[in-house]
Amino acid sequence: MADLRALIRRSAALWELPVSYREGMRVPGRIYATEMLVRAMDDGVLEQLANVAMLPGIVKYACCMPDGHWGYGFPIGGVAAMDPRRGVISPGGIGFDINCGMRLATTNLDYDEVKPHLPRLVDRLFARVPSGVGCKGFIDLSRNEFMDVLEQGARWCVARGYGWQEDLARTEDNGCAAGADAATVSPRAIERGFNQIGTLGSGNHYLEIQVVRPEHRFDAETAAVFGLDRPEQVVVMFHCGSRGFGHQVATDYLRAFVKIMGPQFGLTVRDRELACVPFASREGRNYFAAMKCAMNMAYANRQVIMHRIREVFAEVFKKDPADLGLQQVYDVCHNTAKLEPHTVDGRRRELLVHRKGATRAFAPGMTDMPPSYRRVGQPVIIGGSMQSGSYLLVGMASGEQTFFSTAHGSGRRMSRRQARKRFQGRKLLKEMAHRGIHVRARSLKSLAEEAGEAYKNIDDVVAAASEGAISRPVVRFTPIGNIKG
């Protein structure tokens, strides 16, 4: 339980952690959450936010999103913008699963059309999208081709027929982080990840079939811009990242930074997971270029999975994916660092924005999003637990206060072990089947850890993001089918 006495309430959904909380804080911390959510946050969040606020070059605030919880290094839900000339880059501010993210696609099918096919649809997706511990991908490629993937991202996939041209325009960075340099990546990272393209992984990674109930379309006009305009419309959402490749890139650089940050740069941190180097240093730039390779691996991974989903739908419904309306709505990252222009105290500056378990949420009128979305703002995909639901949000102008960042999911409230003690995988499967949610899971133990009650209430998280004016809800999705690693 977070100690509210340490915080100053600035508004209904904004709490400030003053620099006096811990010696060495350069800026205050800011938590965007309702009182209920702040009370439920563990003390670790405040400590970690204070540690982030001590990093050299941090600008304005160390922010924590409404789904924030105790992570390693940064809190999950942590956002920190650094001055690129004087500030640092920290792998612990991005996470091991670089460019872990969400992708959402529509269909033109309604719930009644899908319901009779649901068990087969879920079974086929489970069979054809590899998941679970140590899973291997279905794309055969040489190490040299993998290097191309690292520099080209989802573009590489689309050029080889794994997806549609318009998917790229509807992916953050158009599916390719510019400046990725495969020469900055270790041979170990390549060895570890080159056979994992097109795999979900395990833990909280999943692929879900969902439906939009008419009462859950909060802004019909914006929803229609995103292609969500049918009653009881069925959509597909999935969550995964850069797999072993990204994990190895993060590990390699974390390991190197732990060793050199003190002797070479005179930097100290309170938690070695926050090991960092100046962004402007050769080492900092190399990590940035390697991290972009991992971002591209993740874009490619989700692109290939998207292709597989289209194949499975075509097989089950015996129609062309285009005729099934399997259009990508958007693909967002929630573990990255990006150079972005922001206005700080009236001045336009380029900042290095670390988002760890936080989603970019650009406002209407901003660029770096599909032209057809610019009028309404960038879509934000928020994955909830398999038992509750998920959301599509959109960025808003007042998101400037968090460097245009918002939540990324429900956020855990119970540890994995606590969840396993409390819930049984088999029982959960039964309960969900009873509620019309068809689930296939590689591991019952992992399934129990992902029980809905192990997470915060997604509606509370979205309400807090809305009340904090960092993004607003457009549509809520109800799960009807789920595959898990």
Place this chain on the structure above:
Amino acid sequence: MKRPYRFIDDIATADAAFEAWGATLDDVFTAAAEALLAVMLVHPRTLGSVEREVVILEAESAEMLLFDFLQELVFLKDRDQVLLRTNTIEVAARKDGCRLEAVLIGERLDYARHELAVDVKAVTMHRFKLSRTPNGWEARVVVDI
């Protein structure tokens, strides 16, 4: 025999954390590897010993050597789809750090026989510690899930 490790709940909500013990560095490294295996495999005793891998590592300290050793197990899991435990290990202090030579044994992942729990993405440095105790050595490890 009592397990030489225990899982801890109150560190990093979404991840897994454990403590492992041993009378010697060899023992604590072996125990930590066993705990790592237990994060991924529901019944570690079901793991066979048909695969063999020799690992030689060097690091600036015993603590960082443990980090590298556990990370090596995570790496091999993804590269070869193999889960491993320690068969023999020798950790030795050197003038400028520490070195280990280990023979790891295990088995390729087989969903039909192995009940798998969750994948470990990485060993984190968050509260990572290897320390001396009156009875030998103790390690604390948080892994990213």
